[in-house]
Amino acid sequence: MNQSKVHELLEEAISENKSLFVISVDFLPGDKIKVIVDGDKGVPLNECIRISRHIEHNLDREEEDFSLEVSTPDITQPLVVERQHQKNIGRILKVETAEGKFEGVLESVSETGLTLAWKTREPKPVGKGKITVEKKETIAFSNIVEAKVKIIF
Numbered sequence: 001m002n003q004s005k006v007h008e009l010l011e012e013a014i015s016e017n018k019s020l021f022v023i024s025v026d027f028l029p030g031d032k033i034k035v036i037v038d039g040d041k042g043v044p045l046n047e048c049i050r051i052s053r054h055i056e057h058n059l060d061r062e063e064e065d066f067s068l069e070v071s072t073p074d075i076t077q078p079l080v081v082e083r084q085h086q087k088n089i090g091r092i093l094k095v096e097t098a099e100g101k102f103e104g105v106l107e108s109v110s111e112t113g114l115t116l117a118w119k120t121r122e123p124k125p126v127g128k129g130k131i132t133v134e135k136k137e138t139i140a141f142s143n144i145v146e147a148k149v150k151i152i153f
Contacts, residue, residue, distance in 0.1 A: 002064075003027055006055060010035060013054040017047060021083050023073055031066040036073055040087050043072045078146045085109045085147070092150040097143045103150065104137070113140040114147075 007025060014020050020043065023036040037043055037051060052070040059066070079085055079093075086109050093116060095102045104118030115138045121130040 002059075005059065006033060009055045009058050010051065013051040016050075020047065021081065023081055023084070031064060033066055033068045035068070035070045037070065038073055038081070038084060038087075040083070048072065075149070075151060078148050082109065082111075082141070085114055088149055092152070093147055094150050095139055095147045096145045097139060098145065099143070102137050102139065104135075107136070113138055113143075115139075 006027075010022060010025060014022060014037065017039070019040040020037055021039070023038050024034075025036075026034040028034060033055075035051070035055075037048070039047070048070045052068055055070075056068055073084075079088065085106065089106050089109060091106055092103065093106045093114075095114075095116060102116050102118075104116035107115045107117045109115075115136060117134065117136045119132050119134050122133050123129075124131050
């Protein structure tokens with residue numbers, strides 16, 4: 001399988017819609033190609049079909065038999081591309097780092113990391129009882145082991 005040709009065709013197809021971006025391209029045993037794309041505002045089914053057809057129609061099945069799957073990321077999968085973080089600003093993320101786990105609203109994303117905000121109950125500095133405290137944590141992408149969007153029904 002000519003992997004560079006597949007990547008080239010995928011980039012051509014993606015360039016037609018600037019809101020789309022590639023998450024992964026996997027070449028699996030048995031000449032299976034699995035492409036995962038995402039978009040700033042989601043990915044309609046017709047875009048997956050368009051991308052698939054663009055790749056399929058420009059590869060020669062006489063040379064190599066292959067199967068192609070173009071899909072969007074599974075909602076339970078971790079975020080892997082910085083643009084995925086951007087599109088989820090305002091949503092609750094669960095972030096695991098080597099130092100611990102954090103859960104909060106994704107407030108901002110920079111080139112180097114993200115900022116989460118959440119409220120927690122802590123003992124009062126003086127006296128009995130607890131008070132609600134707002135906390136923020138800026139986490140570098142290099143420290144993130146896994147980041148997932150929390151699904152709320």
